[in-house]
Amino acid sequence: MKKTRQAPELRAQVATVLAASGSSPEEAASVAANLVLANLSGHDSHGVGMLPRYVEAVLEGGLKPNTSVQVVLDTGSLLTLNGQRGYGQIVGEQAMGLGITRAQTHGSCIVTLANAHHLGRIGHFAEMAVAQGLVSLHFVNVQARPVVAPFGGADGRYGTNPCCIGVPLKGREPFVLDFATSRVAQGKMRVAHNEGRRVEPGTLIDEHGLPTTDPGVVVVPQSHGLFGALLAFGEHKGYGLAVACELLGGALTGSGTWHQSSNPDVRAIVNGMLTILIDPAKLGTQATFEQEALAFIDWLQAGPVAPGFDAVQIAGDPERAYRQQRQTEGIAVDSQTWQEIVAAGHKVGVTLPD
Template sequence: MKKILYAPDLQAQVAAVLVGAGSSPEEAARVAANLVLANLSGHDSHGVGMLPRYVDAVLEGGLQPNTSLRVVLDTGTLLTLDGQRGYGQIVGEEAMALGISRAQAHGSCIMTLSHAHHLGRIGHFAEMAVAQGLVALHFVNVLSRPVVAPFGGADGRFGTNPCCIGVPLRGREPFVLDFATSRVAQGKMRVAHNEGRRVEPGTLIDEHGHPTTDPGVVVVPQSNGLFGALMAFGEYKGYGLAVACELLGGALTGSGTWHQPTDPAVRAVFNGMLTILIDPARLGTQATFDQEALAFTDWLQAGPVAPGFDAVQLAGDPERSYRKQREQEGIAVDAQTWQEIVSAGHKVGVTLSN
């Protein structure tokens, strides 16, 4: 049975646990709002279900509450930033605020962010940029447990390594493409496992390298103590993009790449992110950009709709639709995930209702 909570109540309960884990009320409110926004957007994988892992990461010392961004280098159009293991929702927003201001001043900004704890839904940062009329590109790596197999490989060697592109559309809702380079996000496997669901064939391999539809193989250790792995989307193409995210988000940023055996006891999740911000107005192409972008998206959506679909959508449309629905109907949290959240609260002296 699922528990239905409305966003304000859910946010308040998550914030209470974060305060119990050591965050200031302001930080707790911002992190909780970000997590709930992910749920509202239809991405339960990046929502409040992450809270138990955050609490464990704080308790083990990997996540540092009340930590701000450190500026390592600032040349105006180049920013090198260190998240210092702070909440990704906090240092990520701080980084984007700096990057946006530099892009507005100079026309563009290339920004690296290293050592941020889990950044959450990367689309949130693209939404910050497009709201200011900027194009945004993000390449992210994940230092946690290697849960994705390389094309032709039989075990996990890297993370879900998301890629995100945000493009403003004058007078319209923006194009926000945000996706893991694995066929599905790891968090979606946690949700499926907690709900007792199987997943689509072709998504996973088990700890022996054989295809499986059991999401538990990447959520809990199997009989031999090993994990299975997610597959990259698009075979060698998605695999290639995942490697690019590791090299750009991990190596180029100085955040580090994955090249060590897994330690399932470690709960912290670290992200490195390369961000490129472009101001079309300063580039001198604003008028053509606006005209052509709208002409193309109109062309896409003016075509016939395939059987089984209601409309031709653009990236960002599903999230906006989910927000409207879930703001009205509430957010469903499965019983297992809610129990994990309650247990996380108990670890830091906070009692939530079951």
């Protein structure tokens, strides 16, 4: 059972809970807006359904409200930053703001961000960069319960480790490629479990390492308290990219990599992110870049459309279509997710409507 809610209503309700859990009104409004934007973009896995876990992380001390990014090293075109366990939506935007300014000055900037709490939808940061005419690349690792099995492995050993690339297209909507290196995001399994749905074969293995379509194996403890695991997309290729995200987003940033026993009671999610920003205007190839990029996109979309598809799309098109639709029609939230949000509000003294 789902109920449709309008974005302004959701933003206000989420912000109220965040403020009650310790955030300033400004921080609460910003984090709430980011979560609702994920829902509007079609990524419910990174939307308001994350609120209960955020509240629990604050209460356990793993997420620290009203914390800003710390500049550890600034050489101009190199920034070493520490999120200090602040809200990823806040310290992530702060890191991108610093990096964008440096890239506009120097032509490029490499930004390492360590110890950010859950950064949310990484595509948001790429959208910040392309809006300023910059190319951006992001490699992220996830330190929480390991939910993805290595290729050839039979249990979870690392996180969903997203990768994101943003490319501006002159006079067009940008190319924004944003994906988990697991076949699907962990949050999508939470949504499927709450909705009582099965998932596609080839997505999951259970706690015994056997194939399953039950998303609950990575959401709630199974036999002997064990969990199942997600599989990497593209077999060894997605697995290899996930390892690269761990090494670049975790090891290189100083945020750390996952190599310990899992504690399912810990609710904090810690991300490290390596961001590379490039200004084509200062690279000396902008005119060719703009011309060739558009020519290639036009070439892709000029071809025949396969049966079952309406058009040949590029990365970013589905999110933009969802935003247009959901701004008008509202955001559907399943009853289980909403009850979890209501319960999170109760923990900090906020009563939301059932």
